[in-house]
Amino acid sequence: MQACSLFTYNTEKMEMETNILLVEDNPRDAAQLKSILEEINFPEKSLLMASSLRGAITHEVSKKKITLILLDLSLPDCDGINTVKSIRNFFPDNTIIVITTAQDENIAMSALREGAQDYLIKGTCCAVAMRRIIRFALERQLTLKKLNEASESSLKADQKIVQMNEQLRNLSAYLQNIRENERTTIAREIHDELGQQLTGLKMDISWLKKRLQNDMPASEKVKEILSLIDGTIKSVRRISTELRPGILDDMGLIAAIDWQNVEFGKRVGINCRFENRVEELPFHKNIATGIFRIFQETLTNIARHAEANEIVTTFYRENQNLVLTVNDDGKGFDEYEVSEKRTLGLIGMRERAFMMGGKLYINSVKNKGTTSILVVPLMTEHRAKVMSL
Template identity: 35%
Template sequence: MKNPRTRVQGRRSTDSALAEIREDERVHISRELHDDLGQLLATLRVELTLLKQLPPDSPDAEAHLANMDSLLVTAIGSLRRIAGNLRPRALDEGGLYFALESLRREFEKRHGIRCQLDALRDALVLDESYSTAIYRLVQESLTNIARHAGASTAKVHLQRDAGELFIDISDDGRGIGVGDMAKADALGLLGMRERVAALRGSMNVDGGSGTRISITIPLPSGT
């Protein structure tokens, strides 16, 4: 049995690693704000400047207004996407189970891949940092399936037992070959491994028939 000091030190190490991941995500989002939303707003300002120089009934004015409307719609979509990347709203609305179920439905709708979520709602009541990290792990796994697997079905299984959370994500696609494993960063696995390591967990990837990712995460006492 671990002594209290060891548990506290382990939790501090986990919190520190998660803080580093959050900082990396903030840098990424900052770039998105500048490169995506910033450029859209700059273009919108140019359109507004040109519009001010035209008579109200000018045909060119109508064209500028239509373009501005399109830019605004795109900017709103970008803002919602960036806000969702900061923290999925579904996590705050209904917790981790609700967020994963929403993710599953959106995955099926967008990619046409049947996806099953197998988990107990009560087992997924976790604190904010763990909920967000686990959501991201499942999200990244499903993104990999959509991009690389060529699968028709996927399954996400989460089970909590004896102070640990077991996550199993599988698909019936082409599987990950040896060459793919060598370039794991290109398949999004490197970021997943870093996130799992930050939680002091373990991760195994089996690329035989389809792909199966098995993750074990120790949960802090009292969670």
């Protein structure tokens, strides 16, 4: 049957459900359109008629499945573009073809913007044009539906990604804190237990040394053992401090930054200055640790990559933020080139700043140097969350 090619449209199910609602108050125009539909073999039983907006809505209420609406814009109870808006409201998913006069073509264009799929001009429409308009309008509506579905599912996927990112961040913060707690415990155990035992051993050997004063070879050997023990004690202190400097827990963040600055300068042979303009505050342990670890990582990067002669570190308070800037006069780097390297140091530092509700800015100029600026809010919801992890 010829009608099938037009009204089956994709699925057979749709053919059975294809009902056209013709909304037209002028009986002559309505009859003319009806006969054009007959000409293209549209089944009469599937044609519903209404002569007003109210009448059209009644069809919606009756829940008879309507696929397409042929809509005259001048109705007794609604006129112009408002007719499209009202019908769209009641029939959000249907295909709408506006019926208009040649003089009203501009309104027809506005109707398309309000969600109609096409328009036909009264008196000029023939069977061939009607077939094409219906087919194109149905196709457009179907495409739009698919697009909406696709954008809905991509929105859902986006939301899922945001949610997973949040979970990963929480997990990362949780692991970071566990790691830090473990480092603190191991550092203390190494320092206290091993340190005490080594000191005890040193005292015993010193006692032996006195006893063996007259035995030159034995005395020499004991001296060697003592110097070995001294070296081991130093190693134990270094390892425990590298794991977690006790000064951070005992004396606070500012003392720890100051100490690290001096130690680093001595070890690497770079002139390091620290200007502090913040009074020592009872920073939460996780915040103090976060700022300190970012500072350490910044210094490590300078030692590894910058070839700098001088480092200036400044710690100050600006409004409700703590700001730590570290500036080196080294060779600098190009952000784009570095992002290609896919290294994790800078990413880790940025993540750590984010976990504290803060942000890490890096400003580097080739052959001039690098400045990293860490901004951490004194109190935020985010920070409270990190604290509770």
